[in-house]
Amino acid sequence: MRIGLKEVAAEAGVSRSTASRALSGSPLISAETRAAVEQAAARLNYQPNRLAGALRSKQSHLVGLVLNNLINASFHTIAEVVQRRAADEGYQVMLGITGADPGREKEFLRTLAAHGVDGLIVIGTGKNGATTNALLAEGTGVVNVIRRPADSAAPSVLAADREGAHAATSHLLDLGHERIGFIGGELTADSGRERFAGYEQALRERGLAVDESLVERGPFAPGFGTEAITRLLRRTPRMTALFAANHEAVFGILPTLASTGVSVPGDLSLVCHEDISWLRYWSPAITVVDNGAAELGELAMNLLLQQMKHGDGGRDGAQEARNGRAYRVGAQLVIRDSTAPPASRRDG
DSSP: OOOOHHHHHHHHTSOHHHHHHHHTTOTTSOHHHHHHHHHHHHHTTOOOOHHHHHHHHTOOOEEEEEESOSSSHHHHHHHHHHHHHHHHTTOEEEEEEOTTOHHHHHHHHHHHHHTTOSEEEEESOSOOHHHHHHHHHTTOEEEEESOOOTTOOSOEEEEOHHHHHHHHHHHHHHTTOOSEEEEEEOTTSHHHHHHHHHHHHHHHHTTOOOOGGGEEEEOSSHHHHHHHHHHHHHHOTTOOEEEEOOTTTHHHHHHHHHHTTOOTTTTOEEEEESOOGGGGTSSSOOEEEEOOHHHHHHHHHHHHHHHHHHTTTTSTTHHHHTSOOEEEEOOEEEOOSSOOOOHHHHHO
8 A cells, every 4th residue: 555645644643734744845844743754754754746746736747858868978977967966966867878869868868857857967869859949848857968859948058078189189290190080970960960071171281181081980889989999900001090080980980909919109199089088098198088877967057057047038047048059068188108200210
């Protein structure tokens, strides 16, 4: 039998309304009565009916977090920030991993809507702007992170991908590299498109054109990294540096370089986009573009909390948080031991 508020009230010897006020923290209830009700609830293993409470208050105190995968280190960091900030504000987080499948993502968004979530943070495929727009129109808070659907009315928190890629490629050019490989995401993805644009811009500023034989684009997956670096090493033996702009692919690139005997940075200088703790402990420590994942998560939660606390925009702050604007978090090049001048320059 499910224990309800009626049983708790009887156990504590108070009315049902008093028990309800005590468990909700009402200042009208004395500390002694509150303690008695809480002890009774604990003895009976009482679990509040959150759905009924949500119907009464029109708030579920639930936040949905939609992720493509948990391989990406930035997604991990953002998820930790969302969980911490949500808990601090009295919200529980419902997590969905979609495998970058737009259909699965849409289904999970609908499930979250059915549960009456107060807000959503979406690190998704960028294909379901119409679905999130409908939720936004109904009063649900929505923030896109890292990827921005073209038709989304919700705000988006994005990394400075183009600037970070430009800094990474410029660093390699400054060291004297000219044949710089690029392994990135598909151009249909924001990060794939913007990181390639930064790479291309840096080359163009030095009077160099993109050599497509040095470029590999593909899915955000470790297996693609293995395939891409294998093809590049076979096809372009004169490549002296590599910018690995596809973060998930790095999990395939690094073991392949090690297993094929490619010395980093002796044979090949390497920069990876997006930091992860173990990259600093790799041998050698890997130079990275840190995209500020924690800051992305913090800003996303700030915008979401503004929406959830201020409803449909009728109070200060909410309209700004629902304006479809893109917010950028800066990237930082962290130079470690995986980059050096090309062997020809060192030998000279």
